[in-house]
Amino acid sequence: MSNPVYGKKASQSRKGGNLSAAVWVLLVGLILFLVWSPFQAGLFNGLVLNFEKPILWAVLIGSLLMIVGVCSYFKTMKLEDQRDWTAALVLLIPITYMLALISAASQYFAINAVLIQCLYAFMFVIALYLLQNKQANATIETSIITVAYIIVMFGLFNWLGQGRTVSAIVGWFTPTVIDGQYNQAIWIDANGPRLASVFQYPNTYAAFLMAFLFVAIFAITRSKRWWVQAIHAFMLVPMALSILLTLSRGGLVFLPVVFVILLLFLKPAKQLLWILYCIIAGLGTLLIAKPVTDLGQQFHNGQINDPAKGWLYVLAASVIIAVVACLIQRFVAPSLERATDKWAAKKLGNLWLPVGSVVAVAIIAALFLGTNLKHVLPGNIGERLENINLQQHSVLERFTFYKDAVKVLKDYPVIGAGGGSWASIYEKYQNNPYTSRQAHSFIMQYLVEVGILGFIIMLGFLCFIFYKYIRGYIRSEEQNRDSYFIYFIIVFSILIHSLMDFNMSYVFIGMLVFIGLGGMAAAMDTHSATRVKVKASAWRGVYSTVLVLGSIVLIFMSIRYIQANNAIVKGQTLMSSSNDYQEIKAPLDDALKKRSGHPNAVLSMSTLLQAGYEQTTDETFYNEEYNLLTNALHKEPFDKNMYAKLITLYKLKGETDKAYGVLKDNADRYAWDMSWYEELIAQSFELGYQALGEQNIALKDKYFHNGVSAYQHVVDGVEHLKTLPEGQMQGNPFEVTQTMALNAGKMQFMLGQPEAAAQILKAGIKEDLTEPTNQEIARWYLAALQQSGQNDQAVYDQLIQIDPSLKEQIDQLATLNFK
Structure with a gap:
């Protein structure tokens, strides 16, 4: 066997040597790209218009880098070994997203996802070829670690109240700085302030920190230079402290899991050093965690704090750990190497410490969770630890998301519902009225987006790279192993945490993962991947053409979409500052x-045209808006806001039956939207009553039965929510409102079902019978009882006491026959 970088048969062009000018351009471009990306809110693939533009810029930059990459490695791209095949197979991933466009729940999100997946494929290919060179590998590795450390320090500056200072430094190249402050670098929720740094989401930041905490420990043990060891050791406390400040339970749960698994890849001496560094970093962090946490909370709760004091704690602990680490590497590490030589030579000798670590982690967890030791931690962190269990609401909610994702998969099993489909489609499948634009699991979200076919391709791709990397790692010497292990740490840590969170929805995180996979693939052996001989020049021509043409298409698409984004922002700005219709339009x-069908553009244009129709009743405005919305809904069939615009448009023209049709036909898509059902029930009564006035009894019954059915849906939903596990929150409000009860009760009454009407109306009566709606419900309730030969003397007496004239109204209602 030969190793691609270290083996004797490795080509000099792949092993090392001077970098060409084109490769230097590629290398510098990739480094600048990595520095720029995280400060664009981690390039979050979300719903806000501001999130879209940085992602499009990322796709544009990545495509340009891909063209430079093809120019740099054209002669190296041969279909000769397994690395070249992985460079080809990675293209299947964006292809599965292209296939998913056929059944996409949202064309807008699905096209964005195709662009993002192409970017990931480009990052993989660039990394695969670039990182085979030692010099390029060392440069990229150092750059990634440096960017990570900058992100960590940026987060702590924000925590200690100096966010405006550091935001001013990055504000010139990121739109995420708003009013001089990086947006949501500190997340505020029911648990208080939580550190999120550039990602605006603490859990993803915790996954990022976990990965680079282990990268730092590995870098300490690998380096031979004391000052390099000191730099990495210095960052241990800031990263461990930041993990605590995220208040991420997932981070705290997955951290020991990842740690134990990573130990399996190390020989006993390194295992002992890793354990030692985790212990001293943990102790150093615990000593300063409480005062630093308190200082940050004081600032973010509006109190005066002392950031210098907080930095004194952080810097003092970090310097001490750095000094201790240098001493350990200088004096202890060599002794450990000698002392564990025989141990390392024994079969399965590297399993002893990981197994012991599992026991130690279990004991430590029990101490923190079951004893007063948790009080060593700041109050809110201790509380979060105390609440770690499978019955905790966030765990139960995630399990609900996963079950709902399976429902989606059953309807879109083969090629999925398209990229980003969960955000569009989840309301149709949800078990209870939660709001979550993410499935909180990379696996489940991936299955929803590209189905079983796409998932098998991605899983096969990942398994192949992991298998080849681990196999080569086992067979290599220690020095060779160290060259690419950092990429394995990053990829493994993030993917493990992504099992129960949406880290991969951050494009920067996805880029890191695919660059890391490229680094792992660069360490593959050079065995031939096939016995079929393929002419190198033919392969180069086809493959490089595909990459270049794909890049060019993406460049033009990105530029066009960026222009569309700018135009939407301009139009929305003019809507709030100008009265000139043509200028806004x-x-x-x-x-x-x-970009036809862009939801933000469609909704903004709809608002403008609707205002024009309201003011002039000119049919031109109506027809243009109608065509705009109906065409857009073919591409975005689950866009509730567009349906709301269409309903309003129909009502403006007096086409209430069409508005009702939209409400009824789409009710199953928004099964837990209380306001949707309230309006559906109200419109059912209004149209049924109108049909009654026209003596169209059959149509009246049809509307009323539909309305009563919608009401029963709400009642059944309320009963279902009572069956949720005790620790699970239901999410948004969902209940029978007085308006629902009144209209449903009236419909049952007019259908000749007074007993059923009385039962519905009684549930809607509140204490204060002086309130008009409550009073009307009581009137219909008493009339229904009277018609069915019953009475409720207490309600009757209370109502008549308020207004004696209501007695006559009740008697009149009781005598009416609506059949």
Whole structure:
């Protein structure tokens, strides 16, 4: 066997040597890209228009880098070994997202996902070829670690109240700085302030920190230079402290799991050093955690704090750990190497410490969770630890997301519902009225997006790279192993945490993972991947053409979509500052021309046209808005906001039956939207009552039965929510409102079902019978009872006491026959 970088048969061009000018351009470009990306809110693939533009810029930059990469490695791209095959197979991943466009729940999100997956594939290919060179590998590795450390320090500056200072430094190249402050670097929720740094989401930041905490420990044990050891050791406390400040239970749970598994890849001496560094980093962090946490909470709760004091704690602990680490590496590490030589030579000798670590982790967890030791931690961190269990609401909610994802998969089993589909489609499948635009699991979200076919391709790709990397790692000497192990740590840590969170929805995190996979693939052996001989020049021509043409297409698409984004923002700004219809419409027209069906452009244009129709009743406005919305809904069939616009448009023209049709036909898509059902029930009564006035009894019964059925759906939903596990929150409000009860009760009454009407109306009566709606419910309730030969004397007496004239109204209602 030969190793691609270290083996005797490795080609010099892949092993090392001077870098060409083109490769230097690629290398510098990739480094600048990695520095820029995280400060764009981690390039979050979310719903806000501001999130879209940085991602499009990332796709544009990545495509340009891919063209430079093809120019740099054209002669190296041969279909000769397994590395070249992985460079080809990675393209299957964006292809599965292209296939998913066929059944996409949202064309907008699905196209964005195709662009992002192409970017990931480009990052993999670039890394695969670039990192085979020792010099390039060392440069990229150092750059990634440096960016990570900058992100860590940036987060702590924000925690200690100096966010405006560091935001001013990055504000010139990121739109995420708003009013001089990086947006949501500190997350505020029911648990208080939580550190999120550039990601605006503490749990993803915890996954990132976990990965680079282990990278730092590995870098300490690998380096031979004391100052390099000191730098990495210095960052241990800031990273461990930051993990605590995220208040991420998932981070705290997965950290020991990842740690134990990583130990399996190390020989006993290194295992002991890793354990030792985790212990001293943990102790150093615990000593300063409480005062630093308190200082940050004081600032973010509006109190005066002393950031210098907080930095004194952090810097003092970090310097001490750095000095201790240097001493350990200088004096202890060599002794450990000698002392564990025989141990390392024994079969399965590297399993002893990982197994012991599992026991130690269990004991430590029991102490923190079951004793007063948790009081060593700041109060909110201790509380979060105390609440770690399978019955905790966030765990139960995640399990619900996963069950709902399976429902989606059953309807879209083969090629999925398209990229980003969960955000569009989840309301149709949800078990209870939660709001979650993410499935909180990379696996489940991936299955929803590209189905079983896409998932098998991705899983096969990952398994192949992991298998080849681990196999080569086992067979290599220690020095050779160390060259790419950092990439394995990053990829493994993030993917493990992503089992129960949406880290991969951050494009920067996805880029890190695919660059890491490229680094792992670069360490593969050079065995031939096939016995079929393929002419190198033919392969180069086809493969490089595909990459270049794909890059060019993405460049033009990105530029066009960026222009559309700019036009939408301009149009929305003008809507709040200008009264000139044509001036406002021009940029929105331009946006729709460049990207038809863009939800933000459609909704903004709809608002403008609707205002024009309201003011002039000109049919031109109506027809243009109607065509705009109906065409857009073919691409975005689950967009609730577009349906709401269409309903309003129908009502403006008096086409209430069409508005009702939209409400009824889409009710199953928004099964837990209380306001949707309230309006559906109200419109069922109004249209049924109108049909009654026209003596169309059959139509009246049809509307009323539909309305009563919608009401029963709400009642059944309320009963279902009572069956949720005790620790699980139901999410958004979902209940029978007084308006629902009144309209449903009236419909049952007019259907000749007074007993059923009385039962519904009684549930809607509140204490204060002076309130008009409550009073009306009581009137219909008493009339229904009277018609069915019953009475409720207490309610009757209370109502008549308030207004004696209501007695006559009740008697009149009781005598009516609506059949």
